[in-house]
Amino acid sequence: MCAYLLIAFVEQRNSDWVPNMMAMLAQSSITFNALAALFGSLSKALDVKTRDTNGLAVSEVNGCNYCLKIHSFTAEHMAKLPGDEIILTRKGHASDPKRDAAVQFSRKVIEFRGNVSDTDLNAEREAGYRDANVMEIVALVAMYSLTNFFNSVFDPEKDFPLVAPAGSI
Structure with a gap:
């Protein structure tokens, strides 16, 4: 989680509260400094809606409920995505065609462990992403997977309400 997320949570709660994951x-x-540097660098990648939908898509595929709640919060409060768009993203799509391509690509990167097809890569290019943008999407997938894995391994106490699996929404 990058500094802007921590600031958002603290402001939301009007306290000095720190999320259990942090x-x-x-x-x-x-580890903390490495993640902070990665989050700081990738916070400049793409736009906030694409970053947050990427976090939602990755966390859904990885089954990380802790991160799903955090990304649902940031998608709503920072990216200003409506609730139905958050659910749509968790189900593997987005209403915006370009973001939809990014969400679908992110899911394929996870599901196929990076072994995406040339067709998948070309679909990103056709959606308007340059190769540098595709690299940023892959880096975001890796970063969000890393935090998903930390939360799955260490299972910090949940300081956010759980969210239902996308398949049951």
């Missing part, structure tokens, strides 16, 4: 990661300054 407290967990702080146990390793090396």
Whole structure:
């Protein structure tokens, strides 16, 4: 989670509250600093709606409920996505055609462990993404997967309400 997410959560709660995931990661300054640098760099990639829909799509595929709640919060409050768009994204699509291509590509990167087809890559290009943008999408997939994995391994106490699996929505 990058600094802007932490600031958003603190502002929302009007306190000095720190999400449990951040407290967990702080146990390793090396890991925390590496993630902070990665989040900081990738916070400049693409636009906020594409980044947040990527986080939702990746967390849904990886089954990380902790991250799904965080990304649902940021998608609603920071990217200003309506609830139905958040659900649509968790189900693997977006209403905007370009973002839809990014969401579908992100899911394929996860599901096929990066072994996407030339057709998949060309679909991104046809949607308007340059190769540099596709690299950013892949980097976002990796970054969000990393936090999903930390949360799955260490299972921090849930400080957000759980969200229902997309298939049951």
